Amino acid sequence: MQTSPLKIAVLFGGTSEEREVSIASGAQVVLALRAAGHDVLAIDTSRGLLGGEDEVRFLSSRVNEAPPASEALAMIRAGQSNALQAATLAGVDVVFVALHGGTGEDGTIQAMLDLAALPYTGSGHLGSALAMDKDMAKRLFVSAGIPTARWLMAPVEPEAAGEQLGYPLVVKPNSQGSTVGLSVVRSADQLADAIALAGAYDSEVMLEQFIAGREITVGVLGDEALAVGEIVMDPNAVFDYKAKYQPGAVREIFPADLPEDIAEQARALALRAHRTLKLDGYSRSDFRLDSHGVLWCLEVNTLPGMTATSLLPQSAQARGIAFSELCDRICRLAIERHSKRK
Structure with a gap:
C-alpha cells in the first residue's frame, strides 16, 4: 500500500x-x-x-x-x-x-x-444508497439474520400502528441522519404530528418499534470491527441531535462495560451489517441492548462523524489507532x- x-x-x-x-x-x-x-x-x-x-x-x-x-x-x-x-x-x-x-x-x-x-x-454509491434508505436496509438486515426492530411505512392508521408496533414507537424520516425529524410517540393522538414533522424532511416516513435499553455502537475499519462503545443515557430516551453534538450532554464509554460474549456479538453483527449493505472502508453500526441481552441494530452510518471525539474515532482510539x-x-x-x- x-x-x-x-x-x-x-x-x-x-x-x-x-x-x-x-x-x-x-x-x-x-x-x-x-x-x-x-x-x-x-x-x-x-x-x-x-x-x-x-x-x-x-x-x-x-x-x-x-x-x-x-x-x-x-x-x-x-x-x-x-x-x-x-x-x-x-x-x-x-x-x-x-x-x-x-x-x-x-x-x-x-x-x-x-x-x-x-x-x-x-462506501460506493450502491452501499451508500442502501444504508441511507432505512426501509431497504432493514429488509436486508432481516434477510441476513440481523435483529432489527419491527417497522411500518406511513401512511399508517394510529390503531394499526399500536397493534403492530405498540406504544411508545419511533417516527423518523426514512433517509435522514443525526435523528433529524425524529420523534418518540407515546400515544396514538401524537402520531399525526410526528408523521408531519418527519415528512417535512423526507417524502417517506418510517414508524418503528421502540426498543428500550442501552445504546451500543461499533466502528468498522476495513474488514475489522473496532472497540464496542456505550452512550450512557436514560434507557427510555433517544440519542437525539442535541445529545450527539453538545459537549457533556451524554457520557460515552470506550470500551463499553459489557460481558465479553455480548461485546463479541456486537462486533460480529457490525461486521455482518457492513457486509450485508455492501459497504467499504469504514462504517459505524448502532444498536440497542435490551433487558434480555438481545442486540437490535438501529442503523448503519456510512459516513459517521469524524471529529476526534466522535464515536467512530473513539472506537478506533480504544484499539490504539490515533x-x-x-x-x-x-x-x-x-x-x-x-x-x-x-
Missing part, C-alpha cells in the same frame, strides 16, 4: 440538515491529514475550494443545538457553486468525503466521483480499493 504523502481533497459542508456536523468533521479531518504530512484541499461542496480567511472562518464554526433552518439551507442551495470542477480536483490522489446526510451520503456524490474515476473514502492515523488509513483503503477496480 502507498506510504508517501498524498494530495487529498476533503469534501464537507453541503446543504443537508447535517451541514454543521459535516463542517465540524471536515475541520478536524483537514487538520489531522495535514499533521500527517499530506497536501490537503478544503472544499465546501456548496461553495467550492476554500482558502485563507474563508477556511479559518468555516472550519472554526461550531455545531448548534438544532440543525440549520430550512430557509437557511435553501439560501445556500440557491447560491451553491459546482465544487467538483475538474480543475479543482486536478492531481488529487484521493477525495475524503466528510459529508453527512443528503446527496453527500446517499450515493449521489459517490456516483459522480466514480464517473470521474477518482478514488474516494467510504485520529490522524485513522484518517490516513481511511484514505489509503480508498486508494487500495480504487486500484483493484481498474
Whole structure:
C-alpha cells in the first residue's frame, strides 16, 4: 500500500440538515491529514475550494443545538457553486468525503466521483444508497439474520400502528441522519404530528418499534470491527441531535462495560451489517441492548462523524489507532480499493 504523502481533497459542508456536523468533521479531518504530512484541499461542496480567511472562518464554526433552518439551507442551495470542477480536483490522489446526510451520503456524490474515476473514502454509491434508505436496509438486515426492530411505512392508521408496533414507537424520516425529524410517540393522538414533522424532511416516513435499553455502537475499519462503545443515557430516551453534538450532554464509554460474549456479538453483527449493505472502508453500526441481552441494530452510518471525539474515532482510539492515523488509513483503503477496480 502507498506510504508517501498524498494530495487529498476533503469534501464537507453541503446543504443537508447535517451541514454543521459535516463542517465540524471536515475541520478536524483537514487538520489531522495535514499533521500527517499530506497536501490537503478544503472544499465546501456548496461553495467550492476554500482558502485563507474563508477556511479559518468555516472550519472554526461550531455545531448548534438544532440543525440549520430550512430557509437557511435553501439560501445556500440557491447560491451553491459546482465544487467538483475538474480543475479543482486536478492531481488529487484521493477525495475524503466528510459529508453527512443528503446527496453527500446517499450515493449521489459517490456516483459522480466514480464517473470521474477518482478514488474516494467510504462506501460506493450502491452501499451508500442502501444504508441511507432505512426501509431497504432493514429488509436486508432481516434477510441476513440481523435483529432489527419491527417497522411500518406511513401512511399508517394510529390503531394499526399500536397493534403492530405498540406504544411508545419511533417516527423518523426514512433517509435522514443525526435523528433529524425524529420523534418518540407515546400515544396514538401524537402520531399525526410526528408523521408531519418527519415528512417535512423526507417524502417517506418510517414508524418503528421502540426498543428500550442501552445504546451500543461499533466502528468498522476495513474488514475489522473496532472497540464496542456505550452512550450512557436514560434507557427510555433517544440519542437525539442535541445529545450527539453538545459537549457533556451524554457520557460515552470506550470500551463499553459489557460481558465479553455480548461485546463479541456486537462486533460480529457490525461486521455482518457492513457486509450485508455492501459497504467499504469504514462504517459505524448502532444498536440497542435490551433487558434480555438481545442486540437490535438501529442503523448503519456510512459516513459517521469524524471529529476526534466522535464515536467512530473513539472506537478506533480504544484499539490504539490515533485520529490522524485513522484518517490516513481511511484514505489509503480508498486508494487500495480504487486500484483493484481498474
